[in-house]
Amino acid sequence: MFRFIIRRLMQIMLTFLLFLALSYVLIEAMPGDFANVFLQDSKLTLEQRNAIRASLGLDRPPQERFFIYMGALLRGDLGISFQYYPRRVIDVIVERAPRTLMLFISSTVVSFYVGFFAGKVLAWRRGRVLEYVTTVGGVTLYTVFTPWFGLMMIWLFAFTLGWFPIGKFITPSVWRRAPVEANLVFNWMLLTALGISVLIVVWLWLTRRMDGRRRGVARWAGVGALLVAVLAVWLPSGLGRYALNILHHLALPILTLTLISFAGTMLLTRNSMLETLREDYITTARAKGLPDHVIRDKHAARNAMLPVVTSLVFSLAFALSGGVITEGVFSWPGMGEVLLQSAVTQDIPMMMGALIFTGIFALLAHLVADILYAFLDPRIRYA
Amino acid sequence: MTTNKRQNAPAIIPSELTTLDPQERAQLRKQALWRVRLRLMGQSLHANWRLFTENPIGLIGLSIIVFYGCLALAHPLLMGRVWSPSIYHPVTGFNPLLAHPSPPSAQHWLGTDPFGRDILSQLMYSTSSEFILGMVAALLTVTIGTAIGAIAAYYGGWVDTLFMRLADLVITLPSLVLLIVLSGIFELNLPRLAIIIGILSGFGGTTIIIKSQALTIKVRTYVEAARVAGGSHAHIIMRHIIPNLLPLTFLYMMFTVTDAIFAEAVLSYFGLLNVRMSWGMMIYTTQSTGYLLNMETWWLIVPSGLSITLLCAAFYLVGRAMDEVINPRLRKR
Numbered sequence: 001m002f003r004f005i006i007r008r009l010m011q012i013m014l015t016f017l018l019f020l021a022l023s024y025v026l027i028e029a030m031p032g033d034f035a036n037v038f039l040q041d042s043k044l045t046l047e048q049r050n051a052i053r054a055s056l057g058l059d060r061p062p063q064e065r066f067f068i069y070m071g072a073l074l075r076g077d078l079g080i081s082f083q084y085y086p087r088r089v090i091d092v093i094v095e096r097a098p099r100t101l102m103l104f105i106s107s108t109v110v111s112f113y114v115g116f117f118a119g120k121v122l123a124w125r126r127g128r129v130l131e132y133v134t135t136v137g138g139v140t141l142y143t144v145f146t147p148w149f150g151l152m153m154i155w156l157f158a159f160t161l162g163w164f165p166i167g168k169f170i171t172p173s174v175w176r177r178a179p180v181e182a183n184l185v186f187n188w189m190l191l192t193a194l195g196i197s198v199l200i201v202v203w204l205w206l207t208r209r210m211d212g213r214r215r216g217v218a219r220w221a222g223v224g225a226l227l228v229a230v231l232a233v234w235l236p237s238g239l240g241r242y243a244l245n246i247l248h249h250l251a252l253p254i255l256t257l258t259l260i261s262f263a264g265t266m267l268l269t270r271n272s273m274l275e276t277l278r279e280d281y282i283t284t285a286r287a288k289g290l291p292d293h294v295i296r297d298k299h300a301a302r303n304a305m306l307p308v309v310t311s312l313v314f315s316l317a318f319a320l321s322g323g324v325i326t327e328g329v330f331s332w333p334g335m336g337e338v339l340l341q342s343a344v345t346q347d348i349p350m351m352m353g354a355l356i357f358t359g360i361f362a363l364l365a366h367l368v369a370d371i372l373y374a375f376l377d378p379r380i381r382y383a
Numbered sequence: 384m385t386t387n388k389r390q391n392a393p394a395i396i397p398s399e400l401t402t403l404d405p406q407e408r409a410q411l412r413k414q415a416l417w418r419v420r421l422r423l424m425g426q427s428l429h430a431n432w433r434l435f436t437e438n439p440i441g442l443i444g445l446s447i448i449v450f451y452g453c454l455a456l457a458h459p460l461l462m463g464r465v466w467s468p469s470i471y472h473p474v475t476g477f478n479p480l481l482a483h484p485s486p487p488s489a490q491h492w493l494g495t496d497p498f499g500r501d502i503l504s505q506l507m508y509s510t511s512s513e514f515i516l517g518m519v520a521a522l523l524t525v526t527i528g529t530a531i532g533a534i535a536a537y538y539g540g541w542v543d544t545l546f547m548r549l550a551d552l553v554i555t556l557p558s559l560v561l562l563i564v565l566s567g568i569f570e571l572n573l574p575r576l577a578i579i580i581g582i583l584s585g586f587g588g589t590t591i592i593i594k595s596q597a598l599t600i601k602v603r604t605y606v607e608a609a610r611v612a613g614g615s616h617a618h619i620i621m622r623h624i625i626p627n628l629l630p631l632t633f634l635y636m637m638f639t640v641t642d643a644i645f646a647e648a649v650l651s652y653f654g655l656l657n658v659r660m661s662w663g664m665m666i667y668t669t670q671s672t673g674y675l676l677n678m679e680t681w682w683l684i685v686p687s688g689l690s691i692t693l694l695c696a697a698f699y700l701v702g703r704a705m706d707e708v709i710n711p712r713l714r715k716r
Contacts, residue, residue, distance in 0.1 A: 011544065011548055012551075014548070015548045015551050015552055015555075018552055019555055019556070022552070022556075023556070026561070026564050026565075026568070029568045030567035030568055031567065031568070132439050132440055132443075135440055135703070136440065136443055136696075136700065139699050139700055140692060140693070140696045142696075142699070143641055143692060143695035143696045143699050144692045144695075144696075145645070145648055145666075145688050145691040145692050145695075146649075147649070147666070148684065148688035148691070148692070149688075149692075151675065151676065151684075152688075154676075155676060159676065267703065271706070271710075271713055274712070275712045275713065278712060324557070324559045324560060325559070325649060339557060339560050340560065340563070343560050343563050343564055343567075344563070355556075355557075358557065359555050362554070362555045363551060363555055366551060
C-alpha cells in the first residue's frame with residue numbers, strides 16, 4: 001500500500017507537469033493576447049498597445065515566457081494578474097476560493113444527503129409508481145439545461161416571489177457601513193461551518209454505542225446545543241446581520257445546485273442498494289423478523305454506502321473548479337467566474353494560477369478516492 | 384477442425400449455448416455457423432428487449448427519442464410541401480404580416496422569434512443536427528474508450544499506467560473552459576465539436592470505467608482457456624474481451640450523447656459555436672435580443688430549453704434502463 005502511494009505520487013507529479021505545459025500551450029495557441037482587450041478603445045494607439053504588450057512581457061517568444069513562468073512558479077511566485085492589475089494572482093485566489101468552496105461543498109453535501117435518502121427509499125419501493133415518477137423527475141433535473149434552469153429559478157424565487165436576492169454575493173446597501181470586509185466575515189462563516197460539521201460527526205461517533213431511544217434524544221440534543229452555541233457566539237459579535245446577508249445570497253444557488261445534482265447520488269444509491277438487498281444477510285435479517293426500517297437502514301443502506309462515499313469524495317474534490325455556468329448565471333464571484341474571465345481575456349498568469357489549484361486538488365482527490373476504496377472495501381488490494 | 388475450434392470460441396452470448404438441450408445443440412451443429420450465430424443473436428436480442436420493456440423508465444426515454452426523431456424527419460417534408468420557405472425557413476424566413484416576436488398562433492404554432500422566424504421550424508430543423516452530433520461523439524467515445532480500456536486492462540504495466548495518467552490529465556482540465564479556449568484557437572462547428580467531445584470523453588472518464596470492467600473480464604476462466612489454447616493477444620482482445628465489454632460501452636454511448644447535446648447547447652448559449660441554427664442558438668438569440676428574463680415572451684425560450692432537457696434526459700433514462708438489462712444483479716428476479 002505504501003509503495004503504491006509513493007508510486008502514484010510520483011506519477012501525479014509527472015502528470016501535473018504535463019498538465020501545466022499543456023495548459024500553457026493551449027492558452028498561448030489562442031490568437032491575440034491581453035492587449036487586444038483594449039481594441040475597443042479607439043483612443044489607444046498601436047504604439048500604446050505595444051507598450052502594454054512590452055510591459056507585460058508579451059513581446060517575448062512564448063517558449064521563453066513559459067520557462068520564466070516555470071522558474072517563478074518553483075520559487076512559489078504565481079505572478080500578477082493582468083485583468084486585476086496590480087493584484088497578485090495568489091491574492092485573487094485566496095479571495096475567491098472560499099466562496100466557491102462554500103457554495104459547492106454545501107450543495108454537494110446537501111444533495112448527497114437528499115440523494116442517499118431518496119435512493120434508499122427508491123430501492124425499497126421498487127416497481128411502484130413512486131419510483132418511476134421520482135426517477136424520471138430526478139433525471140430530468142439532472143440533465144436539465146443548467147443556464148435555462150438557473151434563470152427559471154431566479155425568475156420564480158427572486159424576481160416573482162422576491163424571496164431571495166437576484167444573484168451576486170452581498171447587498172451593497174447593507175454593507176456600506178460594515179466595520180469589516182465581506183471576505184473576513186465569509187471566512188469566519190466557512191470556519192464555523194467546518195467546525196460544526198466536524199463536531200457533529202464526532203458527536204454522532206461518540207453516541208453510536210448508545211441504544212435505541214436514548215441515542216436519538218442524545219443526538220438531537222447535542223446538535224441543537226451546538227447550533228444554539230453558534231448563534232450565541234455570532235449574534236452578539238455584531239456581524240450576525242452581515243453573515244445573514246451572505247447566507248441569503250447563498251440560499252438560491254445552493255437550492256438550484258442541489259436540485260440539479262441529487263439525482264446522480266439517488267440513482268447510485270438505488271443501484272447499490274438493489275445489489276445489497278440480494279445478499280444472504282438481508283434474507284437472514286428478514287427471517288429473524290426484524291422490522292422493515294431496521295433492515296433497510298441498518299443492514300442494507302450501510303453496506304450500500306461504499307460507492308456513494310467514494311463518489312462524494314470525488315465530487316468534493318472537484319468543488320474548487322466550481323461551475324462556470326452556475327457561477328455565471330448567479331453572478332457569484334468565485335473561481336469558475338475567474339477561470340471563464342481569464343480564458344476570455346487571455347489573462348495568462350491568472351488562468352494558470354487557477355488551473356494549478358484546481359489541478360492539484362483533482363489529481364490528489366483521484367488518489368484519495370482510490371485509497372479510500374481499498375480502505376472501505378477489504379476485498380480491494382493494491383500491490 | 385477449424386469449425387470445431389470456432390464453436391468453442393465465444394458465440395455471441397456463451398450462456399445461451401449452454402441453456403440449449405443436447406438434441407437442439409446437435410441440430411445447431413449441422414447448420415452453417417453464421418446462421419447459428421444470427422439465430423442466437425436474435426434470441427438474445429429478443430430476451431433483452433423483453434427485459435427492457437419491463438421497465439417503464441426506458442420506455443419513457445425511448446418514446447421521447449422517437450418523438451424527436453419524428454420531428455427531425457418531418458421537417459424536410461413540411462418545408463417541401465406545406466411551409467413556404469420564404470416564411471418558414473429556420474434561418475432566413477420572415478413573416479411580414481406580424482409584429483415580432485409574435486405569440487403562438489394557428490399560423491406559427493410556437494410563435495416567432497425577434498427576427499420573425501418560426502420557432503417550431505427552428506426547433507425541428509435543429510433536431511437532426513443534435514442527433515448527428517450526439518451519435519458521432521458517442522461512437523467516437525466508445526471506439527476509443529473500448530480499445531484503450533481493453534488494451535490497458537489486458538497488458539497492464541506501463542501501457543496501463545500511461546493511459547490511466549492520460550485519463551487523469553484529461554479529466555483534470557475543466558472541460559467547458561477547455562472548449563472555450565479551443566473555440567478561440569480555431570473555428571468550432573458541429574462536426575469539430577463532435578470530434579473534440581468524442582476524443583475528450585473517450586480518453587477521459589469513459590476509459591477509466593471501461594478499463595475497470597475489462598479488468599474483471601480479463602481474469603475470467605474463458606480468457607485463460609483461450610490463452611492456453613494458443614490464442615494470440617489480438618485474438619483474445621478482439622474475440623473475448625471486447626465482445627463482453629460491448630453492453631457497457633453501449634450504456635456509455637447513451638451518456639455521451641447526453642453530454643454532447645448539453646455541451647453544444649452551452650457553447651451556443653455563450654455564442655462560441657459557429658452553427659446556423661441549434662437549440663442553444665435559439666436561447667442565445669433570445670439572450671442577445673434582451674428577451675431572456677421577460678416571461679411574457681415565454682415561447683422564445685421554453686421550447687428550446689425544454690427540448691434540450693428532454694432529449695438529454697431521454698438518452699440518460701434509456702441508459703439507466705439498459706443498465707438493468709446488462710447488470711443481472713439489478714434485475715428483479
